[in-house]
Amino acid sequence: MKETLKEKEMICIVCPIGCHINVIESNESEDGYEVEGNKCPRGKIYGIKEITSPTRVVSTTVSIENAFLKRLPVKTDNPVPKELIFECMKVINEVVVKAPVKVGDIIIENILDTGVNIVATRSMNEIK
Amino acid sequence: MNYDIVVVGGGPAGLAAAIESRKNGAESILVIERDRELGGILQQCIHNGFGLVVFKEELTGPEYAERFIDELSRENIDYKLDTMVLEINKDKQILAMNTVDGLVNIQAKAIVLSMGCRERTRGSIAIPGYRPAGVFNAGTAQRYLNMEGYMVGKRVVILGSGDIGLIMARRMTLEGAKVLVVAELMPFSGGLTRNIVQCLDDYDIPLKLSHAVTDIKGRDRVEGVVIQKIDENFKPIPGTEIEYECDTLLLSVGLIPENELSKGAGIEMDSKTSGPVVFESMETSIEGIFACGNVVHVHDIVDFVTEESRHAGKAAAKFVLEVKADNNKIIETEALSGIGYIVPQKVRINSVDDKLSLFMRVRSVYHDAKLSVKADGKEIYSVKKMHLAPGEMERIDIKKELIGENVGKLTVEVI
Known part of the structure; x- marks a missing residue:
């Protein structure tokens, strides 16, 4: 039985032009995909990455104690697969940290076995 | 002191x-x-x-x-x-x-x-309806959520597709809220394309262009928001009303x-x-x-x-x-067709080091256009632009020697 080929329309965000591109799975193409509508080669690379393994940096907050704010901003130190964003949020939302914290401190190591850490994006002193 | x-x-x-x-x-x-x-x-x-x-x-x-x-x-x-x-x-x-x-x-x-x-607040855009709790400026909601640790609502309508509105659509979604729609008065978004893709498309949040909020339901807390399509004169078109059941309206209106x-x-x-x-x-x-x-x-x-x-x-x-x-020679800058404004408004040419930077915003979306800089009506510099949008500030650097000393006015226009 012949497998249905994937096809997706998207807007390229590599530069401000924002080409409307169409990424089509193709057995004839070397990369496995044809990209239409892109004005430059970077659009093709973006399109194929978006359809095969889209990733995003997740930025959010965790609860913090002994600080002058209630939330500490954090982010993934590398992009994570897009489909894991909400799973990551669940894990992150379980965490409570205590001040003091320095920017860059690892809050969660190797989240969901992705090899990506959750790190603090600001320093917060302990309040006395 | x-x-x-x-x-x-x-x-x-x-x-x-x-x-x-x-x-x-x-x-x-x-x-x-x-x-x-x-x-x-x-x-x-x-x-x-x-x-x-x-x-x-x-x-x-x-x-x-x-x-x-x-x-x-x-x-x-x-x-x-x-x-x-x-x-x-x-x-x-x-x-x-x-x-x-x-x-x-x-x-x-x-x-x-x-x-x-x-x-800008609700007061500056004159939305009819009562004054229930649950109407927030997007930036205020952002501060509550990201710094103070308060979630401002569960079912959300956002008016305005500027960057703050788009960023808050994603942020509220990540924290478990349902963002029903982002409505935008203009026929184009005021935000960066990157934010439309990563904040709305990623989470299947619809963006409705040329839409206004025409009613807020609820007396104590927001219970619903009505949005309506508008015509080219920004007048609501009867019969295009859509009512969203929600508890929060975020305003990102400038x-x-x-x-x-x-x-x-x-x-x-x-x-x-x-x-x-x-x-x-x-x-x-x-x-x-x-x-x-x-x-x-x-x-x-x-x-x-x-x-x-x-x-x-x-x-x-x-x-x-x-x-x-050196106050001797002052050149004024002027925004001509297609340009909303230029900063700086005045140039003391003798005090410019080697180049002059002009910052501006275009009024509308243009493709394959050109920004033309003229000194007293004569073009001294131009730059081709495949894409221009009001949401993206433009910058033009002009070498001092191109401007000359005896110019009265520098103008920029979209051609």
Whole structure:
């Protein structure tokens, strides 16, 4: 039985032009995909990455104690697969940290076995 | 109290201006901030995308702020937190107050205005309906959520597709809210394409262009929001009403430069930018008072605020060290067809170093267009643009020798 080929329309965000591109799975193409509508080669690379393994940096907050704010901003130190964003949020939302914290401190190591850490994006002193 | 330079506002603009003026030889510098910490609005902008120009890497807002705050400490620059500036006058006296010093008079040799901007509110767009709880400015909701730890609602409609609205659509979704729709009055989004893709498309949040909020339901708490398609005259089209059952309406309907202090000092204002009229050095109409960042014109990228503010800080230091600007020849800039405004509005050509940077916004979306700069009607420079949009500020750098000395007016238009 012949497998249905994937096809997706998207807007390229590599530069401000924002080409409307169409990424089509193709057995004839070397990369496995044809990209239409892109004005430059970077659009093709973006399109194929978006359809095969889209990733995003997740930025959010965790609860913090002994600080002058209630939330500490954090982010993934590398992009994570897009489909894991909400799973990551669940894990992150379980965490409570205590001040003091320095920017860059690892809050969660190797989240969901992705090899990506959750790190603090600001320093917060302990309040006395 | 006496200082060489007083910087009003400790956000990205004020921090960059203060640090740069120190690096250019100014000795006594004071930054005055009304909030409980430095960093300004960056502290609540926890998403990434800041710093690509200035640091060549992608940072979150708090990370970007912290780099400047650390540098300010290393440079031993004084600052006062929780301090409100009440008045500035043309003699560069500043009246400020806080709970430690009480009411203080500060005499400065130069002042840098970096008060930033504030959000337009429901009052400025006249939405009918009651005044229930649950109507927030997007930036206010962002501060509640990201700093204070309060979730403002569960089912959300967002009016306005500027960057803050888009960022909040994603942020609320990540925290478990259902964002039903983003409605935009204009036929195009005011936000960066990247944000439409990563904040709306990623989470299947619909964007409805040419739509207005025409009713807010609910007396104590928002119970629903009605949006309606509008025609080319921005009039709602009957029969196109869609009602969303929701508990929250976020407004992302524009930013206004915060210039009460500038006006109080008698500084000349530009009605197009709602900011002070500035010269090439970011000096205002009052000698020795400079302005930079969102208080001059609303930027979309903080990196450009930093660059502009460094420029202002350097000029303030020069002024204090008594290197006066050469006032002999003043060129006015003017926005012609397709351009909303130009900063700076005035150029003292003899005080331009080697190139002049003009910042502007176009009025509409253009493809395959050209920005044409003319000196007294004659084209001296042009740049092709595959894409122009009001949401993306344009910058043109012109070599000083191209402008010439005897020009009265510099104009920019879209062709």
